[in-house]
Amino acid sequence: MTRTHPPPGDAAAKPVPVVEEAAVGPVEPPAVPAAVAKRLRPSHLLAAVVLLGGLAAGVFVYSQVAPQWREQKTTFNVYQNESGELAYRYSGEELPVGEVVPYDTSPLRAEALADLSGEPPLERQWVVETSVESKAESSGEGDAAGVRYSLLEPGRHYGLWSLLPAAIAVGLCLLTKEPLSALLGSVVVGALMLGRFDITDAVLLPSLASKSAATVLLLYLWLLGGLMGVWSRTGAAQAFAEFMTRRFVRGPRTAKLVAWLLGVLFFQGGTVSVVLVGTIVKPVADRERVSHEELSYIVDSTASPIAAVLAFNAWPVYVQALIFVPGVSFLATEDDRIAFFFKSVPFSFYALLAIAGTFLLSLDYTRFSGRGIRAAMQRARTTGQLDAPGVSPLSSEELAATRVPPGYRPHVLEFFVPFLLLVGVAVGTFVATGSPKVNWAFGAAFLASALTALFKGMSLGALIEGVGDGLKGVVLASVVLMLAVTVGGVSREVGAGVYLVESLGERIPAAALPVALQLITMVIAFSTGTSWGTFAVAFPLAMPLAWQVAGAGDVTNPELFMSICFATVLNGSVFGDQCSPISDTTILSAMTTGCDLMDHVKTQLVPASLAAAIAAALWTATVVLFA
Template identity: 45%
Template sequence: MNTIGWEAFSKGNRINIGISLLVIILGVIFAGDIPRQGDHFGFWSVLPPLVAIVLAFWTREVVSALFVGIALGGVISGNLNIVQEYLIPSIGTEDFALILLVYLWSLGGLIGIWTRTGGAQKFAAWASDKIVRGPKTAKFFTWLMGLIFHQGGTISTVLTGATVRPITDKHGVSHEETSYMVDSTASPAATVIPFNVWPIYIGGLVVGTIPMFETSQDGIAFFFSALPFNFYGIFALVVTLLFAWELLPWIPGKKMRAAIKRAKETGKLDRDESEPLAATELTEMKVPDDYQPGLVDFFGPIGTLLGIAIIPYIVTFYIMGQEDPLLMIAEAFVLAVLVGMFLALSKGMELKTVMEGFIDGCKGVTIGAIILALAVSLKSVADSVGTAAYIIELVGDAIIPAALPAILMLLCIIIAFSTGTSWGTYAVVFPVAVPLVWAVLPDPFFLTVCFGAVVGGAVFGDQCSPISDTTILSSLATGCDLMDHVYTQAPLAILAASIGAVLSTLMVVFFV
């Protein structure tokens, strides 16, 4: 690589590549020489996930940090062929294939199809005509769109932000307010209304961590049982709703109060010195000139998605009383994509255009699939070197159960804020946290509370991080200055997180 190219390469990547080379050299020298102590390698066992966490924190680059952790695990275990020993066995599983099918092809593809049919934007325009009458209802409409486009992360922020911005601008809502509501109803909503890929992803991470989670379906079912204890996700939505209706008795954050006052008194949607991010790329749809978008382009796929995912679950769980309810998330996503394609074709769109939209959507979520592949591989490494066994042996008896949910939540906040990714945080925390919680107190209710704390903590850190894709895209889609968005939403998010941490602690104190 030439000098210019190397200088342009990010500092985080250069650091992680250097450490990777060091790990490889150490592997050649020490492979197989580290003694195993029963189920683990002593302190060496904690290094793969610890190094991955520290590097992600330090360099703010998750992909290479995860790879370094995997390579280090290969050195410790003596399995230097990490591709054959860890990567291929981890990603060549039925569980990983399911996540890939739903997340990469179905969810991404559906969003891509909507960029060609204009269905989501058509629905938003129709709904705004029915709901919006002024600034309050414009903000409520933004909150509502965040829940409807509840798939989480970049998808929610792009869809919600691009569709509500013209409406909130028209009614004089500051860009700081709009970007906060878009961001706070993206990932939080995805974890509270989880008829999406989130339970499948997390379910895959906890498989095999304790006897309760023998299959990914066990993990998915537990995710649903823990929904009432994802206190940050719940209160993030509640605080945002109260904010939208202007019902909060006091708005935390001087900068947000100044933004609201400025918009009301002067009509300025940004402060004078701000540098709003351009959002043209996110607001432009690629609908063919001869195609007429309709509500059916939205309601057809989304109705199929929610109907097939929710109705069987309600019937088998609430009506038939089955302990193992039928949850058809994968089938629902695949059929939703097919319905979207069929509707577009039946209305005259060319097959080539439909498939281009589908492929573009798949491309947009590829990075998530890469992180997932490395995450499940790091989990296999942690199992191989006995990470959980060592941590449990070391600190399992020293932790006060009542403090553990808040500790885990704070840990996830720090990691997610520093790396800008909730999914990457789940990848390095869940495989260690679940067995640790079970060792501290083998109680399903205690595990449920701690599980919810991890889910919510990672989302909070991701949402507030200035390097998070959702934070950046929320600013882009709403035309807000990035740091103005960061500074104004943080106090409101901290309010929701503080309530969540206190409730988690009280749940353990009084009910465990």
């Protein structure tokens, strides 16, 4: 029999007949799967070799390679609060300093760590130094004599071996296209490097018991999965898709434009934007035959890049605490550093190019999108296949179909009311407290959806079945997310970021420093799967280095030079996080849009790399011409 797809509207394509096989009995399997299987055997064999080599290397590093300990110093503006105690502000919250010792007596200072054998005696320590700067040159918030308060933490690395866990994770992901085993293999390799041979009790359980893992479990498994399950059972998502199709969407282009516009509107960035946009737009995009590779790229590239540009969110408050440089007047106070963040936004060339690139893709202009996305677009438009053959999307069948109970009538308000409640709580709590309460937002939306379904007559049993389907639909992605958190923690412990910054950061002339910082942060974020974690590693090292290079080099406009270096760290971290297969936003983009994780990574990497290369040229030209 023959069926035709509905016309794609503004895609300007005619209905394409799709011939289905007649059910006339057993059919011999075609030769293609056998060929595919033969091609897969070498990659799986190579993956096994890579894993065994990584395990052996991990044991070698533990037994033969001594860690190199490095001082990690972060200088804060410390003040006396109303109680007369020393305090500092971090991420908008006032925190006590505690006991302070002179810097010269600390066992965590660089000189003491250089002579250290074994583990450092402390994990962190507050120290005080008296500088020779005058009051006018000091930060204005410390003592008039130039007293500086810093938090010292020991950082270690194993040289080039520090990149091993991240390399194993990425390599196995590319070879097997199966992120779960790849991440688990990376965790085991990192644990062996650290000498933690009891993998479950010494590595997995502490990581899974952390706040980050608990947040993944609560938000992305229970609340998000429950909400998506309720929407699937009530038909709310399908009702929204039909409403958007009738009123706004006229084909693939307008469906993608809706996704792009929602990504811009949800400028909170990160996982919040990814989850909201992906969940909302997927039913509409699926109906209009938008490939999952296209949609996941749009969702991912209008998350963190938007947050870096429309920074009316938690980013400036978090970042400002990491960029204080003693003696730099325009970074003196918290307000100065937040203002510096916004002044540097015009130099966020990568973020601006990523946003522009997804807008062009939404208009079906694919010259800069790469061959992978063009092939995916062609496949979806001509065959209706939203995924490539033989892939394993992170979303499951439980969320792909609508299972509305007999007699229940879906209404589009069952989608809009919880959605508006979700956005309202997230934005409202950000305005009120300076940090969006995402768990509250999703909890309120889930509760509103469930109560509405019960009020309209759905049985409790049917509702619970829907919640169960939702949990099953996201359980794999949630496990992958929790393992990604563990891999990121292991990579930081073995010193991937510290090694990269130390190896490359201090050997660069002024004209090349911005691109060097971009490359360093791209690799760190790609290796650890986190932009905010990269900020914490790179900014305290990069900003003083940029100021030192500006003073020693032929830089006529130091503030402009610092803004450019700041933007390269910010944007390089966003790029690495966005493209990393172990990043939460990458995984969630694939999960909420129904895309295979590695297909999303491979197709996104091409346009993102092009944008990063153009941004690098723009940063270099700006330094040469104007700084």
